[in-house]
Amino acid sequence: MSGSKNIVYQVAPGGRLSGSARVPGDKSISHRSIMLGSLAEGTTEISGFLEGEDAIATLNAFRAMGVAIEGPDGGRVTIHGVGMHGLKAPAGPLDLGNSGTSMRLLSGLLCGQSFDVELVGDASLSKRPMKRVSVPLGEMGAVIETAEGGTPPLRIRGGQALKGFHYEMPVASAQVKSSLLLAGLYAEGRTCVTEPAPTRDHSERMLSGFGYGVERDGATACVEGGGRLAACAVDIPADISSAAFFLVGASIAEGSDLTLEHVGINPTRDGVINILRLMGADITVMNEREVGGEPVADLRVRSAKLKGIRIPEDQVPLAIDEFPALFVAAACAEGETVLTGAEELRVKESDRIQVMADGLKILGVDAEPTPDGMVIRGGAIGSGRVDSRGDHRIAMSFAMAALRAAGPVTIDDCANVNTSFPGFVELARACGLSIKQED
Ligand code: S3P
DSSP states (O other), X not given: OGGGSOOEEEEOSOOOOEEEEOOOBOHHHHHHHHHHHHHSEEEEEEESOOOSHHHHHHXXXXXXXXXXXXXXXXXXXXXXXXXXXXXXXXXXXXXXTTOHXXXXXHHHHHTTSSSOEEEEOOTTGGGSOOHHHHHHHHHTTOEEEOOTTSOSOEEEEOSOOOBOOEEEOSSOOHHHHHHHHHHHTTSBSEEEEEOSSOOOOHHHHHHHHTTOOOEEETTEEEEETTOOOBOOEEEOOBOHHHHHHHHHHHHHSTTOEEEEEEEEOOTTTTXXXXXXXXXXXXXXXXXXXXXXXXXXXXXXXXXOOOBOOBOOGGGTGGGTTOHHHHHHHHHTSBSEEEEXXXXXXXXXXXXXXXXXHHHHHHTTOEEEEETTEEEEEOOOBOOEEXXXXXXXXXXXXXXXXXXXXXXXXXXXOOTTHHHHOTTHHHHHHHHTOOEEEEO
């Protein structure tokens, strides 16, 4: 994985974002398209696939399990599905790099196979909590061994008879929900998952798209084991989580007027739009349409004077990946922004509360981390050198902060931007950010 190379971003201060841009394909949907396409009967044609390292890690895992996959080539992938029981034992451990989604979703899917498998990841993934999936999967009859402390590597024993059950999730996590539903496809009877707050529902939508019945009743989603998936075409929208950096950048940089094309605006993902609008952002949702079972739109964003807010806790799961960018918006807003109820940010690719607070302080921003969020008093952004700690979203967020900085911003450890946003530097530059990359 690219994480071993230190990529440094040098961003000159000022500028504005304008024109139109299409950010890469949705990461969550890209992962799921490979998983369901591989298990389907027939040939699945995918367009708009994210050619980033995380989604490629999922793709390579299925290749290693014997699935013939062509591409990716310009976002196109063709999968020759092997059916629910057609996967083969891989020759060695499956390396999922930096990708938490691959590891958590695959654990559910793989505990219903006939073979043993080991899942490994990079230094960041190897520190992330996996008991949130291994414990409930164990209740279904799966046998999964984690390292001490409940972290990867995961050793999954095949040939287990899984039983459906009803799980009340203690955390609002789409990865846990999806992992259990994928295990549920292989379980006897019905598997139901109830979430404490709405989380992204791409798995449910895509299972339906592949002809697999998912029953939804309020906060509960259920599947019946033993069904089949039928191949279909999957058109993946641009990732709202990647668009978020540009939504924030154009909001904070005076004179900006930028249109982001074909962005997925699934209501379980649109917290960043809602929160930015509450702060006074000028975002217009245009040409709303539905593509492959997912709502899509073009987003026009113009610069605006932002104000600090208390972020509604019900928006937290709907914007869970967008807080690094939203903290930068808060740093440019007038007054205080308070985030609570977001302790999950501490177990993402980095501890996003601590790492963002550290970087913001280096840039002269009044940012106080709390156990479950942050208090930021908006004001001037200075200049300096910050460390992204190998977290893609933190690197891109600080790049946007330079639009309002007094001097240059240097960002260390940016190689992992390639996990979710290949071509970020080129696209950001085309929109008006003065960013250079050094090895
Ligand atoms: C994801 C769910 C979220 C999110 C992650 C992708 C998914 O994680 O942070 O980037 O694709 O299901 P949690 O489910 O752990 O909140």
